[in-house]
Amino acid sequence: MTLEKVKALTFDVFGTVVDWRSSITREGEKLAEAKGITGVDWAEFATAWRAGYGPSMAKVRTGELGWTKIDVLHRMILDEILARFEITGLSEDDKKEFNLAWHRLTPWPDSVSGLTRLKKGYIISTLSNGNIALLTNMAKNGGLPWDVILSAESVNHYKPDPETYLGAADLLGLEPSEVMMTAAHKGDLKAAAACGLRTAFVPRPMEHGPDREVDVETEDWIDVTSSDFNDLASKLGL
């Protein structure tokens, strides 16, 4: 490992820094109570909303859709699954507000303390497919102490397009090897490694709830594997 050169850590956000599933489930339940909606499994709804994310970004990545920010993609998916779950009676304002639930996702218990430690030794940045407003509002709501907010929107390319990782390094004024991508997902890390970034794997076994198996095994090509952000800070000597 040649991690002495690393100057910045870039973080995947959905699943790695914040717990989207519990947050969306909770917001759904809140909405249901306020609007008298019954019979919906909101954890399942959250999973369905998230499941629409990859395919909708794929449309942008392949050029089927022009550049479209996640807020808009989230809304497109929402309209689809509201119909699928047979949820009716929401006003346009209700839907707008519910769509912003993604701006209010709750950090994992170690995220704020771990990032605060990591910030002492590194530039800490988001590198998320979430748009800049979403990431900014989420940081403000959750107390995430980012030095800088970088997003797919900063370069108009969604991960895992190489332009996202290389563009982030360029915006930070760093060589790819001076940047370490931190994520709970190996696909994200593999794409970053292919661009010359270092990689930190922080599996989040509860990302998809208690009933789904998650790959938490380290691999040879990964630079650091940590159980959470505080463990990562310790492993990096902070």
Next chain:
Amino acid sequence: MTLEKVKALTFDVFGTVVDWRSSITREGEKLAEAKGITGVDWAEFATAWRAGYGPSMAKVRTGELGWTKIDVLHRMILDEILARFEITGLSEDDKKEFNLAWHRLTPWPDSVSGLTRLKKGYIISTLSNGNIALLTNMAKNGGLPWDVILSAESVNHYKPDPETYLGAADLLGLEPSEVMMTAAHKGDLKAAAACGLRTAFVPRPMEHGPDREVDVETEDWIDVTSSDFNDLASKLGL
């Protein structure tokens, strides 16, 4: 004034948040001492470096140069004025390092405390012609508590191009009228106002040193005029 709608404050940085002249003068004097350079008025050198900034951005704004970040423009100007001031004997590494002096500019005395107060009520963002790496490093060096770093580089347009102000509002997910541009320079504010942004004028009488007159008068079209960032926080009820 309809300032109740304002959700984000965007800040000009060079001159408004940080004191470029004293900082560059000090860095020049430090370099001169280390390298045995004599006979240079470093305040004059700082003024010359800054004076090259507008014309070099104008080349990008008119299309004479493709998109070029400020770090690169600063270096082009540096090479020119090193020759003009007849400063020789600097290595490539010395010049690279001196060029990064712009990443280390010192905040005005009220900047950190004022921004910390303003952050309680608003999203606070840079909106500078400085590139993202420069602004990130400057924030880290100076303890500037930005929620998000927006730059001309975020939209590949230099202020006062309208794309810069409108692009910033779009990246923040806000209407132009929900964003207040804060600057020590009326030209910047005038361009922002023309795009529908609100405006806060914070004159910095010492920006160009003790010997140069600076326009500190408010005007009818300006929404708020404040003597510093703490005064601005008070005027906004924080």
